[in-house]
Amino acid sequence: MRNGTQTQGAAVNDTSRTYDVVVIGAGPVGENVADRTSAAGLSTVIVEGELIGGECSFWACEPSKALLRPVLARADARRVPGLKKAVAGPLDVPAVLAHRDDMVNHWQDEDQVEWLNSVSVDLVRGHGRLDGPRQVVVTTPDGGTVRLGARHVVAVCTGTGAALPDLPRLDEVRPWTSREATSADAVPGRLVVVGGGVVAVEMATAWRALGAEVTMLVRGGGLLSRMEPFAGELVAEGLREAGADVRFGTAVASVAREDGPDGEVRITLADGGQLAADEILFATGRQPRTGDIGLETIGLTPGDWLKVDDTFRVSAVEDGWLYAVGDVNHRALMTHQGKYQARIAGAVIGARVNGRPVDESRWGTHVATADSEAVPQVVFTDPEVAAVGLSAREAERSGRRVKVVDNDFGSVAGAIQYAEGYRGKARMVVDLDRGTLVGVTFVGPGVGELLYSATIAVVSEVPVERLWHAVPAFPTISEVWLRLMEAYRG
Numbered sequence: 001m002r003n004g005t006q007t008q009g010a011a012v013n014d015t016s017r018t019y020d021v022v023v024i025g026a027g028p029v030g031e032n033v034a035d036r037t038s039a040a041g042l043s044t045v046i047v048e049g050e051l052i053g054g055e056c057s058f059w060a061c062e063p064s065k066a067l068l069r070p071v072l073a074r075a076d077a078r079r080v081p082g083l084k085k086a087v088a089g090p091l092d093v094p095a096v097l098a099h100r101d102d103m104v105n106h107w108q109d110e111d112q113v114e115w116l117n118s119v120s121v122d123l124v125r126g127h128g129r130l131d132g133p134r135q136v137v138v139t140t141p142d143g144g145t146v147r148l149g150a151r152h153v154v155a156v157c158t159g160t161g162a163a164l165p166d167l168p169r170l171d172e173v174r175p176w177t178s179r180e181a182t183s184a185d186a187v188p189g190r191l192v193v194v195g196g197g198v199v200a201v202e203m204a205t206a207w208r209a210l211g212a213e214v215t216m217l218v219r220g221g222g223l224l225s226r227m228e229p230f231a232g233e234l235v236a237e238g239l240r241e242a243g244a245d246v247r248f249g250t251a252v253a254s255v256a257r258e259d260g261p262d263g264e265v266r267i268t269l270a271d272g273g274q275l276a277a278d279e280i281l282f283a284t285g286r287q288p289r290t291g292d293i294g295l296e297t298i299g300l301t302p303g304d305w306l307k308v309d310d311t312f313r314v315s316a317v318e319d320g321w322l323y324a325v326g327d328v329n330h331r332a333l334m335t336h337q338g339k340y341q342a343r344i345a346g347a348v349i350g351a352r353v354n355g356r357p358v359d360e361s362r363w364g365t366h367v368a369t370a371d372s373e374a375v376p377q378v379v380f381t382d383p384e385v386a387a388v389g390l391s392a393r394e395a396e397r398s399g400r401r402v403k404v405v406d407n408d409f410g411s412v413a414g415a416i417q418y419a420e421g422y423r424g425k426a427r428m429v430v431d432l433d434r435g436t437l438v439g440v441t442f443v444g445p446g447v448g449e450l451l452y453s454a455t456i457a458v459v460s461e462v463p464v465e466r467l468w469h470a471v472p473a474f475p476t477i478s479e480v481w482l483r484l485m486e487a488y489r490g
């Protein structure tokens with residue numbers, strides 16, 4: 001796995017300093033909280049133990065999408081008459097990996113350090129820990145200590161790490177987590193992927209297309225279980241067509257590299273079955289990076305997710321000085337949603353400290369209403385999945401009276417133009433009492449770019465009847481909206 005070289009340039013290493021706001025963790029979320037509090041006129045320092053830009057920039061979103069873009073572009077091109085022959089060959093693996101390396105700036109973060117300087121946020125490199133209320137102690141890379149006092153707020157933005165199952169001697173197998181799956185510099189001959197969530201399906205898609213024999217071991221009965229069932233079904237179909245072996249209802253009982261560290265991985269399944277691989281990726285979810293941040297010094301439990309109110313204050317802490325933003329609060333583990341939270345947290349911290357009114361009304365300036373009503377997500381597989389809001393099951397469970405409208409939109413003119421034999425499925429979930437959309441899902445090639453239209457419809461609570469007047473251009477895939485509306489109106 002690639003590690004980054006840390007830029008030391010802008011680091012401040014005084015032994016003791018006081019700021020209005022101390023942010024722990026400079027992933028996309030911490031960076032944005034710090035930017036906003038600094039813009040609100042509050043002196044702000046950010047603490048980072050690895051690379052400025054966090055998991056997303058170096059071992060998650062950016063490298064994974066850099067690996068997937070050539071895969072999806074080739075898959076699309078193979079469905080376009082006149083192009084098929086030109087793209088029939090294998091991917092240029094060294095070029096794809098080099099592109100990925102460029103996209104993560106070769107695991108260097110000097111650009112982000114420059115940006116922090118440009119927005120007047122100080123940086124302290126090292127591992128930050130709370131040390132009682134409003135106090136953070138940083139252990140710096142040289143073994144020194146920097147004590148940071150917060151006049152007003154400490155914001156914990158420490159994100160998550162991979163959660164591994166409790167299997168005996170797992171570390172001896174050197175399993176891949178999302179970090180290795182996004183930064184590996186060689187294609188394994190045989191890759192076993194454990195899990196059926198977003199990381200599993202995206203990384204299975206990428207490494208299969210790059211040449212690995214991929215076997216997915218999924219303990220449940222389908223993929224992407226939090227989404228509409230047809231999303232996982234179509235993605236499983238796509239993976240199988242690409243040559244992956246997707247197995248459901250399968251649990252791993254043990255793993256070992258019996259022939260030493262460079263030997264193959266032998267995997268024993270709960271039903272006694274065996275298989276061998278060169279690498280095994282555990283894409284089995286995330287855990288909060290709160291195990292070693294001093295939570296015990298303020299009466300909280302290390303290793304817990306940090307529960308917050310809708311303005312990101314940690315509910316269990318008195319006096320409202322502790323905020324938790326991004327993955328670590330477990331509300332919506334996605335970069336765009338974390339950055340939305342950061343914009344809101346920065347604004348509400350600024351308002352509270354500067355004595356300005358706080359707007360906590362639904363969809364108000366200082367409340368992250370979208371976290372519970374309209375989280376958008378694109379899964380970059382072939383086909384893509386794009387979803388926002390509630391699934392039909394979630395909407396029904398919430399007690400709403402809903403109408404579920406489905407459409408197989410492979411026959412809309414834009415889809416036919418986009419790809420020969422286009423397969424796509426869409427669902428919209430309508431709240432019948434309010435006459436508005438509460439959830440939309442599209443599955444099909446290229447649907448990621450449709451998602452913002454659905455997000456606007458859900459967030460704006462546009463009456464569905466008004467959408468009849470929102471005319472999709474001909475011939476685009478957006479005509480799926482017309483089909484959904486026709487089906488809804490009957």
Ligand SMILES: Cc1cc2nc3c(=O)[nH]c(=O)nc-3n(C[C@H](O)[C@H](O)[C@H](O)COP(=O)(O)OP(=O)(O)OC[C@H]3O[C@@H](n4cnc5c(N)ncnc54)[C@H](O)[C@@H]3O)c2cc1C
Nearest residue numbers: 025027029049054055056060061128159326327333334335
């Ligand atoms: C493989 C993969 C692909 C993904 N793809 C997407 C995608 O396409 N789109 C999307 O929206 N989301 C995606 N995600 C999710 C996305 O990566 C996270 O939601 C996002 O990174 C969360 O940002 P964050 O700032 O909260 O945390 P992180 O990005 O995890 O950043 C936290 C930072 O805090 C630092 N830190 C932690 N503890 C300390 C400490 N004690 N002291 C100092 N520093 C500390 C860490 O070093 C890190 O830099 C993906 C995730 C994975 C695993």
Ligand SMILES: NC(=O)c1ccc[n+]([C@@H]2O[C@H](COP(=O)([O-])OP(=O)(O)OC[C@H]3O[C@@H](n4cnc5c(N)ncnc54)[C@H](O)[C@@H]3O)[C@@H](O)[C@H]2O)c1
Nearest residue numbers: 165195196197198199200219283284285286333378379380
């Ligand atoms: N494109 C994107 O937006 C994108 C891409 C990747 C990740 N992410 C985000 O990152 C987060 C983490 O993704 P993830 O895929 O790691 O987690 P996940 O929670 O989505 O999926 C975890 C999978 O592992 C399985 N699992 C858990 N424990 C297991 C065990 N012990 N044995 C076998 N299987 C087990 C679960 O059943 C599930 O299928 C998600 O919340 C996702 O939203 C987003």
